[in-house]
Amino acid sequence: MPAFDLQRRLVAEALGTCVLVATVVGSGIMADTLTDDTALALLGNTLATGAILVVLITILGPISGAHFNPAVSLVFALKRDLPHGDLWLYVAAQVAGGIAGTMAAHLMFDLPVIEASEKIRSGGSQWFSEWVATFGLVGVILGGIRFEQKAIPWLVGLYITAAYWFTASTSFANPAVALARSLTNTFSGIRPLDLPGFVIAELLGALCALALMSWLLRQPSSTT
Template structure:
């Protein structure tokens, strides 16, 4: 596929993913005051849209939608360095537009900054673990059943929403986009560095671990 089409797929996919995360969070806040029910209402659409987006856009760009995932494939030399940087730029830009689109749909101020505090060692560890598990799911799925990767990733994120203390952002582009919404799914901009470092660290660790775990014997 041509580079413009690949970058468009990455921006579009990340944008629709973020729009789903933020939009379903706003809808959940509108419909219920029960935090657990609101989280469930935020979780299910996110897992569902991931299955859809990876299925339809995967053949175009590989459906990374995540700078940490792109970093892993760059380290594995499966994507060129300059193209990887372009992927990350497209993902971040698409995610930001996705947040703005969700705000516009729900008649919210388009420009916002989150006040939702998400920081501390437990949160950072949760993000590292979430990213580790996501990369393990992707690489393991590609090795054993590539056609199942959309379902595997959607199910993993659905589960990780609930078993991680951070609700499994596992994605620097999504974290940046969510810092621009003061709604249910937001994260305070000041808390971004810890999340992004933890996510990238978890992804890199998973890449190394999978290189050993799934290595073919010769």
């Protein structure tokens, strides 16, 4: 049984997703304000996101598991590590936290609290990138749990830092974060119209990673 009650776990999920999105959106706004160089702006956005993931997973992981991501929660529910009845509550907390994170970032930079994004992120290469990004994220998490659980904060932070640069989509890899980013018309935004393709690709990537890693990490049966 979880060491922390459901209420505390849900608050941890909402808080973690809120801070994660505030970091993604806020660092994107700051980077875009400070430089006209898109590559440099993306680097600033990347480093802030990777760093905050290490912090959040280290601090909140012992409370809720630090999913901050409906795709990750779905995987843990399918593995029976998260009660199915808690899955939808986790997802609701993550979505609410993500929206609050966008709002917080906008308030910090004196922007409209909510503003639908006009940034186009669509097409087969973008969707495949999100499949790859989420597949890799879930693979890293499951492999880390199996072999080096204490390193998971760093593994996830470093993976997302890398995936920002090797995927065409800049690695959203998270339906709740994607939804929250559709509400900011800034550097990190995504048009609401483009959300379904991203979310479907992310969920498929997570399920494919679960299938592969369940086979790959399965302990061989001992023979006598």
